[in-house]
Amino acid sequence: MSAQPRPTKGGLPLVQGIRDLWNSLVAWLDKTHILGKPLLWYVSGWRLAFIMLILAVIYPQEFDDSYVLAGCAVGIYVLLALGLNIVVGYAGLLDLGYVAFFIIGSYTYAAFSTGFLFKAANQPVPVPIISFWWLLPMGALFAGIAGVLLGAPTLRLRGDYLAIVTLGFGEIARIAVLNVPYFGAANGLNPNPAPQVTTPFGTLNFGNFADHSAFYYLTLALVVGMILLVSLLRNSSLGRAWIAMREDETAASTSGVNLVRAKLLAFATGAAIGGLGGILNAALVPSITPDEFFFNISITILVMIVLGGIGSIAGVVIGAILLKYFDIQLLGSLNDYIHGSPLVSDTSAPLHFLAGNDFNQDKFLIYGLVLLAMILLRPQGIIPDRRRQREIKAAASIEEASAVGVLALEEAGDTVAGMGASANATEYVGPGSDAQGRED
Amino acid sequence: MHVLAASSAGVGLFFQQIENGVTIGAIYALVSLGYTLVYGIIELINFAHGDVFMWSTIVTLTVAQLLHFDHVLGGFALVGALLLLLIIGIATSALLNVGIERVAYRPLRRAPRLIPLISAIGVSFILENVAQLWKGANSIAYPVFFPTDAITLGNVTIPFLDIFIFVLAVVLMVGLNVFITRTRLGRAMRATAQDPEAAALMGVNINRTISVTFLIGGALAGAAGVIYSMYSNSVIFNSGFELGLIAFTAAVLGGIGNVQGAVLGGFLIGIIESLATQYVPNGIAWSQGIAFAILILILIFRPSGLLGQQVPDKV
Numbered sequence: 001m002s003a004q005p006r007p008t009k010g011g012l013p014l015v016q017g018i019r020d021l022w023n024s025l026v027a028w029l030d031k032t033h034i035l036g037k038p039l040l041w042y043v044s045g046w047r048l049a050f051i052m053l054i055l056a057v058i059y060p061q062e063f064d065d066s067y068v069l070a071g072c073a074v075g076i077y078v079l080l081a082l083g084l085n086i087v088v089g090y091a092g093l094l095d096l097g098y099v100a101f102f103i104i105g106s107y108t109y110a111a112f113s114t115g116f117l118f119k120a121a122n123q124p125v126p127v128p129i130i131s132f133w134w135l136l137p138m139g140a141l142f143a144g145i146a147g148v149l150l151g152a153p154t155l156r157l158r159g160d161y162l163a164i165v166t167l168g169f170g171e172i173a174r175i176a177v178l179n180v181p182y183f184g185a186a187n188g189l190n191p192n193p194a195p196q197v198t199t200p201f202g203t204l205n206f207g208n209f210a211d212h213s214a215f216y217y218l219t220l221a222l223v224v225g226m227i228l229l230v231s232l233l234r235n236s237s238l239g240r241a242w243i244a245m246r247e248d249e250t251a252a253s254t255s256g257v258n259l260v261r262a263k264l265l266a267f268a269t270g271a272a273i274g275g276l277g278g279i280l281n282a283a284l285v286p287s288i289t290p291d292e293f294f295f296n297i298s299i300t301i302l303v304m305i306v307l308g309g310i311g312s313i314a315g316v317v318i319g320a321i322l323l324k325y326f327d328i329q330l331l332g333s334l335n336d337y338i339h340g341s342p343l344v345s346d347t348s349a350p351l352h353f354l355a356g357n358d359f360n361q362d363k364f365l366i367y368g369l370v371l372l373a374m375i376l377l378r379p380q381g382i383i384p385d386r387r388r389q390r391e392i393k394a395a396a397s398i399e400e401a402s403a404v405g406v407l408a409l410e411e412a413g414d415t416v417a418g419m420g421a422s423a424n425a426t427e428y429v430g431p432g433s434d435a436q437g438r439e440d
Numbered sequence: 441m442h443v444l445a446a447s448s449a450g451v452g453l454f455f456q457q458i459e460n461g462v463t464i465g466a467i468y469a470l471v472s473l474g475y476t477l478v479y480g481i482i483e484l485i486n487f488a489h490g491d492v493f494m495w496s497t498i499v500t501l502t503v504a505q506l507l508h509f510d511h512v513l514g515g516f517a518l519v520g521a522l523l524l525l526l527i528i529g530i531a532t533s534a535l536l537n538v539g540i541e542r543v544a545y546r547p548l549r550r551a552p553r554l555i556p557l558i559s560a561i562g563v564s565f566i567l568e569n570v571a572q573l574w575k576g577a578n579s580i581a582y583p584v585f586f587p588t589d590a591i592t593l594g595n596v597t598i599p600f601l602d603i604f605i606f607v608l609a610v611v612l613m614v615g616l617n618v619f620i621t622r623t624r625l626g627r628a629m630r631a632t633a634q635d636p637e638a639a640a641l642m643g644v645n646i647n648r649t650i651s652v653t654f655l656i657g658g659a660l661a662g663a664a665g666v667i668y669s670m671y672s673n674s675v676i677f678n679s680g681f682e683l684g685l686i687a688f689t690a691a692v693l694g695g696i697g698n699v700q701g702a703v704l705g706g707f708l709i710g711i712i713e714s715l716a717t718q719y720v721p722n723g724i725a726w727s728q729g730i731a732f733a734i735l736i737l738i739l740i741f742r743p744s745g746l747l748g749q750q751v752p753d754k755v
């Protein structure tokens with residue numbers, strides 16, 4: 001191979017800057033000792049989970065209700081990210097239509113909490129009214145069934161085709177609730193008024209919240225419950241089957257993993273958690289309309305798990321919190337700050353052209369940039385999954401053994417981190433894939 | 441007598457829908473060629489390809505507005521306007537596509553297959569939202585400068601614009617075919633698609649060949665963007681998402697990686713969609729769902745497409 005000497009990592013100065021900043025943050029956490037332990041020790045493993053739980057519990061006491069409401073929305077997205085992580089992170093099936101299960105949960109709640117579907121405007125069709133506590137498992141069940149229905153015909157599809165088919169499924173779900181009678185078409189369904197529900201955290205008076213803290217604690221309890229469930233699942237034989245399947249389907253299958261069962265269960269579990277998120281979502285917002293459920297939602301959840309670390313529970317929780325909090329609170333503040341800055345607000349200022357721009361509309365641009373930057377620069381995410389990191393190292397050493405060359409080796413270390421197989425990676429590491437050496 | 445008139449009108453309607461389908465199908469075919477070329481060579485679904493197409497529509501819209509192409513032109517003025525818009529549209533999309541490959545796909549070429557796909561989704565989001573930042577969220581009317589006359593054959597109306605679209609698309613497809621089968625670069629592309637390692641050993645510059653593939657795919661999408669905005673008379677920042685998925689469906693229908701297949705798939709999808717909007721109840725509301733349903737059915741029952749070869753997965 002005529003490999004030229006590879007330039008040092010990170011071509012752009014900005015990229016190098018971010019990398020330096022991150023490295024110095026980690027170094028600082030490692031260097032600063034409190035009570036004889038480095039700070040890094042306190043923010044890793046179960047200690048991080050404990051700190052986050054404490055913060056989450058005291059949060060509503062410290063902030064006013066608009067923040068508590070934001071916390072509820074964040075919690076719902078944490079659930080969605082946990083669910084998608086099972087499908088994408090564990091089973092390695094890229095699902096771009098996860099919003100479908102969110103839709104199913106939301107519409108299930110909206111229909112059965114009011115007891116009405118609408119054949120057309122002002123033509124209500126009565127359905128049984130079901131209590132909130134029964135709706136939670138019901139939404140999960142409906143979404144789970146939909147997950148199996150999606151999974152069954154797509155079992156044989158290769159990864160990238162599967163991604164497009166699931167995307168189609170998400171879009172069809174949205175188009176269906178828009179066009180099938182009974183779902184209220186473009187006006188959607190209005191989940192109010194719903195009966196009050198007593199929870200251990202206080203009374204939930206749906207649709208008329210003066211205080212969101214009861215709902216917040218209910219969401220938090222579900223999130224904590226799901227985190228425990230997902231970590232149990234991960235360490236179960238099913239979880240190990242998923243991970244084996246993600247690494248190498250053929251090898252997993254020959255080692256006795258039932259691929260059909262493992263894939264369907266991954267879809268069903270992920271979907272059920274998405275349905276649960278949908279139920280909570282519909283209980284929280286005053287109305288459910290099809291135009292809230294675009295493809296963008298599926299990608300937003302994907303960005304959350306890529307940002308946090310594909311396959312890592314702590315990672316996806318933090319990714320979801322960061323991104324949703326950015327969406328609800330920071331983006332608005334950033335918008336106000338930019339518009340208030342004299343550099344923008346003065347008519348003669350150089351950045352005045354930004355004054356007419358509503359930055360709240362640009363969140364998907366920012367998500368796209370985050371997604372691209374993470375995939376290119378830190379595919380393992382903020383808090384990488386430990387097993388995955390080991391796999392990255394293992395993949396690198398396999399390639400060393402196969403003497404493909406130092407160039408390919410370094411690259412593999414950088415890029416294999418995402419979902420997928422070491423075997424798959426070696427397939428791409430032939431000299432043919434980059435015989436000319438990198439020119440960038 | 442009355443029944444006969446109605447049925448002859450019905451036949452006319454049917455052929456009118458076929459005519460519409462062929463026209464939009466020509467545009468789908470041009471875009472789907474970009475998917476199929478790229479997939480053929482690096483096995484990547486270029487998720488951003490639809491947005492590359494969309495950027496041609498918004499850039500040429502801007503040029504058409506700047507140069508006041510807001511009245512029907514004729515003669516040399518029309519030819520000049522068309523040439524200018526085509527050159528600008530093609531250049532925009534071709535360069536954009538090459539740039540995307542360089543920044544977002546090349547560093548990931550050895551990564552597992554799904555990683556560049558996620559990167560492509562990121563690029564798609566960026567392109568779409570930068571366009572929204574620039575042009576706003578609403579659709580913009582595209583100025584009408586092409587003569588609006590039409591030929592009438594029985595009950596079927598064929599606008600001049602449709603004839604122009606069809607002829608241009610066919611010329612570009614024939615040109616592509618000549619390029620792939622007759623030139624050195626085309627041979628390099630075929631060799632790389634078949635076996636990148638062996639091609640590299642034979643002295644093919646893989647990186648350059650892949651760049652050329654993206655350049656050509658982008659150029660075809662750029663031309664499609666110019667004629668699509670003339671055809672639909674409107675431009676919107678998210679047009680690339682839906683059209684891109686329809687074109688991808690066309691590529692899969694024809695057999696992804698197969699150039700003739702992409703053209704066939706494009707025309708077929710155009711005709712199916714056009715007939716479905718006419719004959720399926722509430723077809724317009726479902727038209728996007730129809731494309732997806734076709735895609736899902738092909739992938740389940742014949743993933744290799746109509747003209748594709750059944751290739752087993754490498755273990």
